[in-house]
Amino acid sequence: MSSQADLLYGSRAKWPKVQLADVAQVVNGGTPKSKVQDYWGGDVQWLTPKEMGGMAGRHIAATERTITETGLAKSSARLVPANSLILSTRAPIGHLAVNDVEMAFNQGCRGIVPSADLDIGFLYYFLFANRQQLNDLGTGTTFKELSATNLKTFQLPLPRLDEQKRIVAVLDQAFAALDRARAHELENLGNSAALLESFVESQLDQSEGRIATLQQLLDDGSIKSHLDGNHGSDYPRKDEFVSSGVPYISANCIIDGQIDFNRAKYLSEKRAAKLRKGVAHDEDVIFAHNASVGPVAILRTCETKVILGTSVTYYRCDPNQIDPEFLAHEMRGTQFRRQYEAVMKQATRNQVPITAQRKLSHTIPNIERQKFIAAACSKVADRTRQLSKQYDQNLRGIDQLRQTLLEKTFAGEL
Known part of the structure; x- marks a missing residue:
């Protein structure tokens, strides 16, 4: 682990490094028996990696599926308090969510309950920056799983709490700007597809076909x-x-x-x-x-x-x-x-x-009109394809900028 930490943080980082288990509790997940109706549809929020993959932000307060108190008691599922971090540890490794309410989760996740010395936002950004390293620690043949043991021994920097909060405030502001830029590029991408569709329709409306x-x-x-x-x-x-x-x-x-x-x-x-x-x-x-x-x-x-x-x-x-x-x-x-x-x-x-x-x-329409429409639509399709490639490139650039910002942050350069 030390080589991974040294590589990420660099020589300028003066923060002490600790294992996750030193500053947080790791909680395993579980699933009640699916055929027992009394275990499902209750008031206990219950998260899965699949649902985490569709999240737009990092916070979650209500899940698609819920379980009952009986289902919780009769399974290996456990609750973590609000403002914990839930990490998917298989299929895939690396989805992250901050729960705004008490929450349980299935065996594809582990909960991380931070101590008073660890800011939840700081932990979120650190693990987000290190998703590839977390994935590399996974083991298994059919699919990788990040064990509780490997997660507990994962190293992280631990600056003073006020420094953690300062870093989180700066990253929140920067990520909000990047999110707006990304949303703009996604809108452009959708508009380019809609442009071709509407052009095709206008040609068909005039085709007398x-x-x-x-x-x-x-x-x-x-x-x-x-x-x-x-x-x-x-x-x-x-x-x-x-x-x-x-x-x-x-x-x-x-x-x-x-x-x-x-x-x-x-x-x-x-x-x-x-x-x-x-x-x-x-x-x-x-x-x-x-x-x-x-x-x-x-x-x-x-x-x-x-x-x-x-x-x-x-x-x-x-x-x-x-x-x-x-x-x-x-x-x-x-x-x-x-x-x-x-x-x-x-x-x-x-x-x-x-x-x-x-x-x-x-x-x-008749075959001559078809060929005319096809030629016109192909020109528009070529242009929209060029625009889509540019928007895709812009999106990749935004994502790379996000990762670079995180790496510099945890190298002590923010």
Whole structure:
């Protein structure tokens, strides 16, 4: 631990270093039996790593799930007092929350109750700055877990309490400014996506195109084929994927309207030949219909075939009737989005099954108008893609500035 501490704090830090157990109590979490109804839905707040991952700030007063006093007593869950720090110690390691009320948590977390010598804000910022080091201390094969022992022996600097509070006040002010900057960039990112969607819709409104369901387009041959990657019992096992071969793509491969083959998995030619459905070809329009619903891309590839995973569907156009580039843009428009969102509201899962897709309507003008719209939309898409990359770069810069500020703080340079 001393090498980690020396690396972080640097020679200019004059603060004494202590182990966490010297200045705080570490409390383990637990979960009541899920099948015992009397243990759930009570007045005891109960936090999980999953919920912590969705928190916007560092404070929490009410949790998504609660347990009863009986559930607390009949499990290994324990309460920590208000103004403690809750740390996720597995799946993943490093989420942090300051509880504003008494709170329990599951076994994926540990509570840290600071002594009078340790300011809770100072502890929060220190552990936030050291999430990677905490993760490196995790052990396990299936998933890493940070043990109570390793957490208790984790070293931290301990300046005087008034100095801790001064540091927290400075960091609070700086982080508030960074949060505002980050929110601004996120708004810009959302606006760039909305710009393309609204432009597509304006073009469709002026297109005088016919309205037809996908099923009607299949019936008249405008769409030649429409299949998803539901391979049933023949779904490839994890150990059947190889380092190279026939690409196997899922929804996570659709990035900025394009297929990113760096994210693809691969099957051997022999294994891929066993799959009869969901075999996509060059110029197919790919739609993410499960999990991350909505992204659309055109498959551009020299491969003779690309295997689809269960989260994507291909639309194979007759190019004499429907331009694939146009269809991809049309499916990025507001009207199409509203249709599949309405389907998802009626389901328990985030998905638009292939049968539901065939009931969705499309706006299809004549082929000349399609090509004109596709060219115009592609220009706007290129510009919004450039803007999105710039906003992403700005966001990364803000996050890096945040980390640099923390490192300088705990090196005694603030």
